[in-house]
Amino acid sequence: MDGAGHHSAVPVAVTGLDHFFGTGEARKQAIWDVSIEVARGSLTVLMGPSGSGKTTVLTLxxxxxxxxxxxxxxxxxxxNGAAEARRVALRRRLGFIFQAHNLHESLSATQNVLMGLQVHGRGDNALRLRAAHHILGLVGLGDRLDYLPGSLSGGQKQRVAVARALVSNPEVVFADEPTAALDKESGATVxxxxxxxxxxxxxxxIMVTHDNRILDLADRIVTLEEGRIVKDVRAR
Incomplete structure (x- = not known):
């Protein structure tokens, strides 16, 4: 398996990535020559001080x-140069978990998770409902299926957001500080x-985190400083 065939087996491959914010005099480089290949099925953590560029790399x-x-x-x-339609199609194959749970306050836990399937427009309603209930059970919310976000704790809301991101079986999950709002046990569970x-x-x-409890679970820890990769450690 060489060339293109080999490459398609790598879900994320970044080469020589630079990124700038602002224009003209205010233009400032945020990312410098970042290159990284991420193996399929792995958990890669991006870490580094605030302003090191890790969230920028994640969003790119x-x-x-x-x-x-x-x-x-x-x-x-x-x-690079991909048309918006291609990017929209690609995003449907991804899952996103952010620090803010972004739940719809007027929808129950189950309905919020179903939103993660609506963008895919596939499967019948009974199957979708089963999938939503199943994944809420996996994150420990089987007894909170019909609760509105207002009746859930911060950690429970975040677990609903995780369930929503995972219900469609995404190929790649991008997570930005997903455990920040969670207690130790919930964070480890997720x-x-x-x-x-x-x-x-x-x-x-691929996860951005400051959470030291997560690092033991990572397959690889990539550390950024001032927009550059300064350390790349794989678990033995």
Whole structure:
């Protein structure tokens, strides 16, 4: 397997990535020559001090920001210069978990998770409902299926957001500080779930975190400082 065939097996491949914010005199470089290949089914953690560029790298990999300079290949597709329609199609194959849970306050836990399937427009309603209930059970909310977000704790809301991101079986999950709002046990549960999906389904997870409890579970820890990769450690 060489050339293109080999490459498509790598879910995320970044080469020579630079990124700038602002224009004219105010233009400032935020990312410098970042290159990284992420293995399928792995849990990769991006860490570094505030302002080190880790969230910028995550959003560039995740098709949430335009690639200006360098190459990002996501699921075998080049993002630099990709048309918006291609990027929308790619985003449907991804899962996103953010620090803010972004739940719809007027919808129950189950309905919020179903939103994660609506964008895909596939499957009948009974199947969707079963999938939503199943994944809420996996994140420990089987007894909160019909609760509105207002009746859930911060940690429970975040677990609903995780369930919503995972219900569609995404190929790659991008997570930005997903455990910040969670207590130790919930945080570990969520990360272990992502690890299990990696093992069973080949789901690849790329996560920005400051959470030292997560680092023991990571397959690889990439450290950024001032927009550059300064350390790249793989678990033995």
């Amino acid at each position: 990999m995740g098709c949430l920001r335009d690639v200006q300079h360098g190459s990002v290949r996501l699921l075998g597709e080049e993002l 990360v272990r779930m992502l690890k299990t999906l990696g093992r069973k389904r080949g789901t690849t997870t």
